[in-house]
Amino acid sequence: MELEQLKYxxxxxxxPEVITDDILHSWISEIQxxxxxxxxxxxxLSKEKLQWRYRPYGWNIKQVVHHCADSHMNAFIRFKLALTEENPTIKPYAEDLWAELIDGTDDDISYxxxxxxxxxxxxxxxxxNMDEKDWEKTYYHPESKQSFTLKSVVGLYAWHCRHHLAHIKHALLHENKF
Incomplete structure (x- = not known):
């Protein structure tokens, strides 16, 4: 398998250019x-299996789980900022560095x-409980220098869920070959 396929x-x-109600409901269900x-x-999973990686030089399973908690906390806060402010500028964070902190490498993923x-x-x-007006609200991401609608962001985080769940499954399927 190519490195790009392992990464993504x-x-x-x-x-999609047009986000239908069906697509939106599917994304909401994935997040739920x-x-x-x-x-x-x-x-x-044993401590040993939590160390397994989904690709060479990638995160191990426990780092992926801890990253999802970090990432989704940030996402939820960004949503709430966009719902309560006019196109707020969100704060990016160094996710790779966060994954190396003690809470990102802890063997106990239960928390x-x-x-x-x-x-x-x-x-x-x-x-x-969002209405159509809420879905069109935006936040500004200073790294990409773009504003994003909450309707598109919910799709991004539904994808993020599938993306990292696939990483975990791949690490388990390949039994620490990376």
Whole structure:
């Protein structure tokens, strides 16, 4: 398998030009159920298996789980900022450096799983109660120098869920060959 396929096992995110209600509901469902999918594939993993990587020089399983908690906390805050402010500028963060901090390398993923469960419950609640005007609200990302609608961002994070779930599954499937 090529390195690009290992890095992006579900492909890169491409937002459709037209986001239908069906697409939007599918994305919301992915965000709602992500924590239970992660729990299902990581349940009962040994410390050894949590060290397995999905690609050479990639993160190990525990770093992926901790990263998802970090990333999705940031995403939820960005959503709330966009819902309550006019095109706020969000704060990027060094996710690679965060993944190397002690909480990003901890063998105990249970707390990150708890974060994901609670966070995704709250995020899902917000998403279900947004109206069309809310979906068109934006935030500005200073790295890309672009504003993004919340409608497109929910798709990005649904993709992010699939992307990292595939990383975990790939690491387990290939039994630490990387």
């Amino acid at each position: 096992p579900v492909g890169q995110f491409n937002c 159920h992500f924590p239970e999918y992660v729990v299902a594939v990581t349940n009962e 990150s799983l708890l974060i994901l469960k609670g966070l995704h419950h709250r995020w899902h609640l917000v998403l279900l």
